[in-house]
Amino acid sequence: MRASELDEQVETGQPVAASGGAEDGSGTPAARRAVVSGALGSALEWFDFSVYGALSATVFPQLFFPELAPGTALLASFATFGVGLVARPLGGLLFGRLGDRLGRRNVLMVTLLLMGVASVLIGLLPTYASVGILAPAALVTLRFLQGFALGGELTGSQLMVMEHSPNRRRGIAGALMSVGSPISQVLATLSLTGLAAWLTEEQFNGWGWRVPFLMSVALIAVGYYIRHRVEETPAFLASEGKSEQPARGLLKQHRKTVTLLVLAWAAPGALYYIMVTFATSYLTGELGFDKSSTFGLMVVANTISIGASLLGGWSSDRIGRKRVLFTGLAILLAFLIPFFLILNTGNWWMAALAITGALCGVQFMTGCQGAFYAEALPTPIRYTGSALGLTCGNMIFAAPAPFLATWLMQSSDNGTALVTGYGLLTILVSAVAIRLLPDRTGRQLEA
16 A cells, blocks of 8 residues: 555545554464453453442442432432542543553553552441541542542553554454453442342441442452563553653644544443433432342343444454444434433333443444554553543543433433433534544554
8 A cells, every 4th residue: 555545544534454564463472461451450440430330329329428318419429420530530641641651561550459449448438327427528539549540540451452462453452351341340230239139228238338349359469460460562662761751742742632532432431321320320219120120230231232342343443443433323322312211111121222222332432442542642642642532531521421410300300301412412522523533443553
């Protein structure tokens, strides 16, 4: 392919044929270890994050905000959930800069331990009944630390996989790593479902909810061992020392790209927290579903969505990242419009269909997200730029989503229509941003 043709494809957003060089040397045991480490490490860290999301919609309002009216307590609980998302850009900026200077592997060891410590401490927290206002204050602080660590973990583990992977298999490699998220959702929900079914409500609210957080001691130990065996990426080693101030260079030279990356994840970020996290509280609070059946529904949805993530990554290597992303937006649109009408039937199977479809749309996009973001920026600022793009998008659009949905439902007779309208707006924002970003599928990562 001539250079002019390659440049034209990049600028117009068409898939680019794989170049040589790194393609032949990346399908090594090191690459496979990076994928396994990324998937398992991501699953371990997202496990605690997922448990918190489910409990913030069901149990935490009573345990940490009992003095508030039920609706206000739910708003406060979702606000603490959003704190973790607000903390992500700060973690992404700090750990991104460190990762661009000191290496991806070193930073990921720190984020794993920080996330684990915060999660265990949440499991040991006294409730409002024991220490009053100190309980929610401590919960917010630990939730901030969780999000801070995850802001560096998510992008860092993606880059470990992307920078070890062959050019023409970067999408499926990223998808194999990204399934750590739905796998962790399944593990988290199964643990909560089992506890809710085995314990009485008094026992679950008294101590049962703590068990998944305390299990982090064993999970983090396994994750640390796995991650310790992964080598630093060849891309970082080749570019080491080239960037004195990655964040400053990023803002000056790649401001437009990072801004578009922020906007590109508006829809999947926001709609995940509306159509999964908020939907959990909607099913139990408004529609009268019990905790066990609601958690069981989430197990079904997350299990099926694993296939959607793998399909998204695999397809992106063949038809291009942007086509996969636009297909994911179309799936989200198709399920968003009738979403609350389907839930309001009160039928478990119909609710499972709606939530599973929405989650598959999100995971289909997630399957190629790591590759799409990694390919957008050069190596010396890839960690910083990718982390800011993803975490700021989540902070702006995803963090307020469950809180906003709850507030709209409580303050308006047309709450479901307003929530749907917000979702449609995020789909439009994502579509425009993705359209303006180039598709560098199969191209060797920029040095």
